[in-house]
Amino acid sequence: MIKTERLNIFPLSDKEMRDVIDNESNKVLKAAYLEMLEGCLENPDQRIWYALWVLQLNDGSGNIVGSLSFKGLNDNGMLEIGYGINPKYEGKGLMTEAVSAIVRWASEQPGVLFIEAETEPDNIASQRVLEKAGFISSGVIGAEGPRFIWKKE
Numbered sequence: 001m002i003k004t005e006r007l008n009i010f011p012l013s014d015k016e017m018r019d020v021i022d023n024e025s026n027k028v029l030k031a032a033y034l035e036m037l038e039g040c041l042e043n044p045d046q047r048i049w050y051a052l053w054v055l056q057l058n059d060g061s062g063n064i065v066g067s068l069s070f071k072g073l074n075d076n077g078m079l080e081i082g083y084g085i086n087p088k089y090e091g092k093g094l095m096t097e098a099v100s101a102i103v104r105w106a107s108e109q110p111g112v113l114f115i116e117a118e119t120e121p122d123n124i125a126s127q128r129v130l131e132k133a134g135f136i137s138s139g140v141i142g143a144e145g146p147r148f149i150w151k152k153e
Contacts, residue, residue: 077113
């Protein structure tokens with residue numbers, strides 16, 4: 001578990017991921033969560049890089065405010081991160097806090113050299129999260145929009 005000032009950030013077990021999948025009504029998210037679970041099951045020694053991580057307020061409420069995930073660690077030492085937050089908690093700096101913490105943690109793990117993220121072109125809030133967490137624009141446009149990169153110093 002990664003603890004920040006306001007959050008506990010932790011990966012879900014395979015059973016917990018199945019529960020999330022069973023309860024997800026959004027078809028796109030459901031497919032993404034299924035792909036994550038498959039990655040966990042196919043790569044048990046690297047499951048941390050495929051699992052769904054949740055962002056839980058550490059104020060005693062137990063409220064889950066968002067989630068994040070990686071898309072596997074490739075042979076070049078690259079991780080890709082994705083994240084989302086419940087609209088009720090937007091604009092409070094929680095996602096910046098979470099992304100900053102998870103990037104610091106991931107950068108200390110063996111084999112991780114850099115982390116990338118992709119945002120939709122009009123998702124300025126997400127781009128600001130990345131910038132505040134130390135990412136810079138790579139100048140590359142991916143399938144979803146501009147890509148950002150964070151490198152070890």
